[in-house]
Amino acid sequence: MSLNVETKPTVGLPDPEPLRLIDDEGRAVRSSARQGFELPPVATLKELYRRMAIARRWDTQVTALTRQGRLATYPSALGQEACEIGTVLAMTEQDWLFPTYRDSIALMTRGIDPGELLQGFRGDWHSGWDPKKHRTSVQATPLATQALHAVGYATAAKLNGERIATVTFIGDGASSEGDTHEAFNFAGVWQAPTVFVVQNNQFAISVPLSKQTRARTLADRAIGYGIPGYYVDGNDAAAVYAVMSRAMERARRGDGPTIVECLTYRVEAHTNSDDPTRYRTADDVAIWKGKDPIERLERYLVSQDALSDADRDEITAEGERKAAATREAMSAEPVLDPMDLFAHVYVNERPSLVEQREFLKAEGNR
Amino acid sequence: MTTTEAKPITMAAALNAALRDAIAEDPTVVVYGEDVGPLGGVFRVTDGLQAEFGENRVWDSPLAESGIVGTAVGMAMYGMRPVVEMQFDAFSYPAFEQIVSHVAKMHNRTKGRVALPMVIRIPASGGIGGVEHHSDSSEAYWTHTPGLTVVMPSNPADAYSLMREAIRSDDPVIFMEPKSRYWSKQEVALPVTTEPIGTAKVVREGTDVTLIAYGPTVATALETAEMAEAEELSIEVIDLRSLSPFDDATVGASVRKTSRAAVIHEAAQFGGFGAEVAARVTEREFYHLAAPILRITGFDIPYPSPKLEEYYLPTPERILNALATWEWELP
Ligand SMILES: Cc1ncc(C[n+]2csc(CCOP(=O)(O)OP(=O)(O)O)c2C)c(N)n1
Numbered sequence: 001m002s003l004n005v006e007t008k009p010t011v012g013l014p015d016p017e018p019l020r021l022i023d024d025e026g027r028a029v030r031s032s033a034r035q036g037f038e039l040p041p042v043a044t045l046k047e048l049y050r051r052m053a054i055a056r057r058w059d060t061q062v063t064a065l066t067r068q069g070r071l072a073t074y075p076s077a078l079g080q081e082a083c084e085i086g087t088v089l090a091m092t093e094q095d096w097l098f099p100t101y102r103d104s105i106a107l108m109t110r111g112i113d114p115g116e117l118l119q120g121f122r123g124d125w126h127s128g129w130d131p132k133k134h135r136t137s138v139q140a141t142p143l144a145t146q147a148l149h150a151v152g153y154a155t156a157a158k159l160n161g162e163r164i165a166t167v168t169f170i171g172d173g174a175s176s177e178g179d180t181h182e183a184f185n186f187a188g189v190w191q192a193p194t195v196f197v198v199q200n201n202q203f204a205i206s207v208p209l210s211k212q213t214r215a216r217t218l219a220d221r222a223i224g225y226g227i228p229g230y231y232v233d234g235n236d237a238a239a240v241y242a243v244m245s246r247a248m249e250r251a252r253r254g255d256g257p258t259i260v261e262c263l264t265y266r267v268e269a270h271t272n273s274d275d276p277t278r279y280r281t282a283d284d285v286a287i288w289k290g291k292d293p294i295e296r297l298e299r300y301l302v303s304q305d306a307l308s309d310a311d312r313d314e315i316t317a318e319g320e321r322k323a324a325a326t327r328e329a330m331s332a333e334p335v336l337d338p339m340d341l342f343a344h345v346y347v348n349e350r351p352s353l354v355e356q357r358e359f360l361k362a363e364g365n366r
Numbered sequence: 367m368t369t370t371e372a373k374p375i376t377m378a379a380a381l382n383a384a385l386r387d388a389i390a391e392d393p394t395v396v397v398y399g400e401d402v403g404p405l406g407g408v409f410r411v412t413d414g415l416q417a418e419f420g421e422n423r424v425w426d427s428p429l430a431e432s433g434i435v436g437t438a439v440g441m442a443m444y445g446m447r448p449v450v451e452m453q454f455d456a457f458s459y460p461a462f463e464q465i466v467s468h469v470a471k472m473h474n475r476t477k478g479r480v481a482l483p484m485v486i487r488i489p490a491s492g493g494i495g496g497v498e499h500h501s502d503s504s505e506a507y508w509t510h511t512p513g514l515t516v517v518m519p520s521n522p523a524d525a526y527s528l529m530r531e532a533i534r535s536d537d538p539v540i541f542m543e544p545k546s547r548y549w550s551k552q553e554v555a556l557p558v559t560t561e562p563i564g565t566a567k568v569v570r571e572g573t574d575v576t577l578i579a580y581g582p583t584v585a586t587a588l589e590t591a592e593m594a595e596a597e598e599l600s601i602e603v604i605d606l607r608s609l610s611p612f613d614d615a616t617v618g619a620s621v622r623k624t625s626r627a628a629v630i631h632e633a634a635q636f637g638g639f640g641a642e643v644a645a646r647v648t649e650r651e652f653y654h655l656a657a658p659i660l661r662i663t664g665f666d667i668p669y670p671s672p673k674l675e676e677y678y679l680p681t682p683e684r685i686l687n688a689l690a691t692w693e694w695e696l697p
Contacts, residue, residue: 098440126475137443138475142467148433149468152440152448159396159422160444178460182433189428344478345512347536350611351564 011228014219018263020233021242024291026299037242042306048089048237049297049307050315052081055105056294057319061326062104062118066272070330072123077105079235079267082293083199084169085109086240086262090248091167097136098150098168100143102199106169110136114322115329124334143174147183147196151257154192158254165193165251167244173204175221176212184259188225193251195244196259199234201266206279219261227257234262235293238300265291338364367391372555378548380522381411383556384529385449389419392447395533397424399434399451399487408453409489409548435461435486439468442482447533449485455502455542458488462507469538470513481536485529490518491582491632493546493679495672501545502669503633508540509610509642516610517563518542520584522552524607527560535563544581566613568620572602575689576620576627578643580606583630583680590682599689609639614650617643621651628660628688630680635663662688 021029021039028039039045059078066074077084084106091097091110099106107117112129119128120139127138137153140146150168157164170180175198187194198218202209215221222229228250230243240262247258265288269276276285301307342357367390368383375383388395397412403426406413416424427434431452438448452458458465465486472482492501508516515537519525525543532539561567569584570591579587584605591601602620606613621627627647629640644659662680670678 125477126471127477130479131443131476132479138472138480142463145436145464145468148436148464149440149443151433152437152442153444154440155437156441156444156446159446166440178430179432179436179463182428182430182436185428185430186433186437340477344474344476346515347473347478347481348515351614352611 011223011226013223014217014229014231016216016231018231018233019239019243020236021238022236022296022300024296026296026303028300037239037246040238040241040245042301042304044089044241045238045297045301046306046311048085048241049294049301050311051085051089051109052237052294052297053315054319054322055081055085055109058108058114058322058326059105061323063268063272065327065330066121071118071121073271073273074104074121075101075271076268077102079288079292080199080201080264081105082237082240083197083234083262083264086237087167087169087197087244090241090244092164093135094164095135095248096150096153096164096166098146098153098166099136099139100146100169100171100174101139101141102171103139103169107134107136107139108322110134112136114326118326118330122330122334124336125340144170144177144179144183148179148186150194151183151187151190151192154187154194154251155190158193163252163254165195165248167195167197167248170196170198171204172198172200172202172209172212172218173207175218184221184225184227187257188227191254191256193254194257195247195251196257197244198259198261200261200263203266203270203280205270205274206276208279217261219259222259227259229259230261232260232262234264235291235296237293237297264293368556370556372553374551374553375522375556376549376551377519377522377525377543378409378411380526380554380556381529381543382413382415384526384533385412385415386418387557388449388530388533389415389423392533394445395423395447395449396441397449397451398427400427400429400453402426402451407451409545411487411543412451431457431459431461432464435464435469438484438486439464439472439482442484442538443480447483447485449487449533451487453489454496454500455488455490455504456499458486458504461486465508465514465540466511470511473537474513482538483536485532485539485541487541487543489545489548490542491544491546492669492675493582493632495675496545497672498669501675503631503664505542505609506633506637506639509639513538514610515539515563515608516542517608518544518581519607520544520547520579520581520605521550523554523558524560526554526556526558528563528607530557531563539563542581546582547585550585561607563608564611564613565608566604566606566616568602568616569605570601570603572600572624574600574624574626576602576604576617576624577630577685578604578606578617578627579630580609582632586680586682586685587630590685593682594686594689597686612643612646614646617647618651621647622654625654625656627655628662628685630685631663632679633664634666635661636666638663657692660688660692
């Protein structure tokens with residue numbers, strides 16, 4: 001495997017109409033408008049629906065717990081389930097995810113225990129799970145920085161001859177950061193097996209997309225890096241999954257990175273401490289609530305007679321189970337050891353930190 | 367492994383040998399940055415490495431420092447040991463966020479589950495007649511950041527040994543290379559192992575005053591000690607080598623002996639590394655001190671243009687003068 005690739009990039013601008021395979025009304029889009037993608041099999045669509053519904057229930061529960069003061073903060077992904085779950089289901093267990101604070105439902109869906117997952121937002125420790133076990137990095141707060149980690153990891157895997165891909169989520173606001181540009185460019189030059197999912201939820205806290213870019217779409221940028229770019233309806237799980245599957249396949253095959261912009265909407269406030277009434281109207285939110293990704297897929301599945309009462313019961317039960325487990329995990333007061341503050345700063349023990357640890361210990365004993 | 371008879375080699379050559387030996391010994395070591403490939407780096411520290419080990423071990427990356435360090439974070443997470451180069455001190459600043467927010471914090475954030483064994487090489491400090499932005503001393507930014515290890519050799523033997531240790535370390539290391547010492551020679555047989563990271567070294571014994579120096583100012587301090595002999599002033603010189611962790615024991619022992627100390631560095635004084643040295647030595651050794659600890663450093667100005675840098679850099683004359691006019695007797 002070499003970083004020294006001679007291939008001439010042949011990429012064009014993405015279609016300015018977001019790719020969708022199932023429309024707002026839950027009907028399959030005609031083949032000629034599918035931009036060469038196929039509707040995933042019904043079993044896959046059912047699994048997408050199931051995971052999104054469970055994620056919605058869980059996200060709602062975590063927001064409620066945050067309102068009750070059980071968590072310090074929680075950035076909800078309500079309304080963005082198609083992007084998050086469509087992406088995660090297109091990944092294999094070997095692929096790595098490099099997420100942001102926004103992407104907790106993706107991490108939950110990847111199998112991270114909610115108690116570990118929410119340690120950061122509860123304020124116990126910055127990051128609670130073992131990234132290597134779940135092949136999921138820490139949630140990045142400094143915007144776009146994680147995109148470079150994804151490219152580095154992917155490049156190392158490629159140099160080592162391992163056929164995996166990495167995925168990173170980037171917000172529309174974060175797409176203005178220099179690290180986004182550097183990550184796209186490094187990935188292009190090194191042909192890194194990384195798929196960038198730009199979750200365009202149209203807001204960076206209060207700032208709308210129109211203040212971030214003059215570009216037609218964020219996916220338009222891809223051509224400048226010699227990378228294929230897709231502009232996808234981010235509330236259509238079928239489309240996100242189809243595009244992501246192809247992009248991941250391509251990356252694992254050794255054909256390089258892809259940029260996938262998913263157009264969606266942040267239905268909740270930025271976090272619990274945000275006041276969205278200052279920058280957007282209830283009408284806007286209502287319009288987007290009407291384009292709900294879960295309802296859309298549900299309509300399609302119902303039209304195909306693919307969602308039985310038993311299916312619904314199982315999904316509801318699983319959602320409730322996850323919610324209850326999370327309530328329980330968040331109600332137990334964590335036992336924190338202040339001595340841990342010094343334990344992980346370095347691998348190699350530092351005399352000065354041993355001194356400071358003893359100082360804190362003595363203070364506690366007074 | 368580079369094995370040579372004792373012969374004079376430059377610091378650049380010692381660093382080159384250290385990188386070569388590390389790449390040869392450990393298949394996870396990779397080296398990349400700006401111009402480190404066919405050119406061998408603007409200071410030739412990576413000279414010949416790409417030709418010897420190929421483009422998958424040593425390569426030219428796109429020109430973006432945040433990208434270089436950020437991708438190295440990902441590579442280290444994978445299990446590689448990247449050694450990346452920032453071309454000049456001031457050009458490490460685009461990578462500041464990656465270094466401070468991720469390189470320094472990953473192991474702590476993950477409760478020790480993810481270590482980042484990586485080395486960030488930074489050609490540092492001035493004295494080479496570089497035009498603006500080529501002569502900064504950025505050490506205080508890094509030493510102020512918990513999670514980083516910061517070293518700065520002053521001679522070829524230490525350069526080799528500290529580099530080998532830095533690459534083997536499971537903690538990320540900021541490796542500062544004093545540009546003005548790149549071409550200084552020392553008789554060394556390779557491979558060489560000197561004192562480990564975290565250890566300072568008394569490089570000249572004396573009884574009247576301790577000069578605490580690192581990187582480029584070690585030579586200045588030694589020259590000062592030489593000149594002071596004529597005035598019957600006995601100067602002890604400490605080469606810190608490792609700025610973080612800091613060797614309180616060696617510095618403390620020396621100060622207890624001499625009762626007087628001055629820190630010499632090129633960086634500006636205010637909020638500089640010398641302030642930390644002065645403060646911690648005072649806290650620990652106040653009883654043994656006969657005078658306040660002096661800082662003989664660059665002025666609190668942006669690094670000057672080449673024709674004025676001689677007025678900025680601490681010289682033996684300036685140090686001797688400072689020692690001579692230093693009031694430490696009680697009135
Ligand atoms: C480098 C950096 N600058 C500023 C912030 C503060 N901040 C946190 S989230 C945010 C908005 C990000 O918006 P976007 O990237 O669109 O993601 P979203 O929150 O909508 O998912 C800002 C400005 C930050 N975390 N990092």
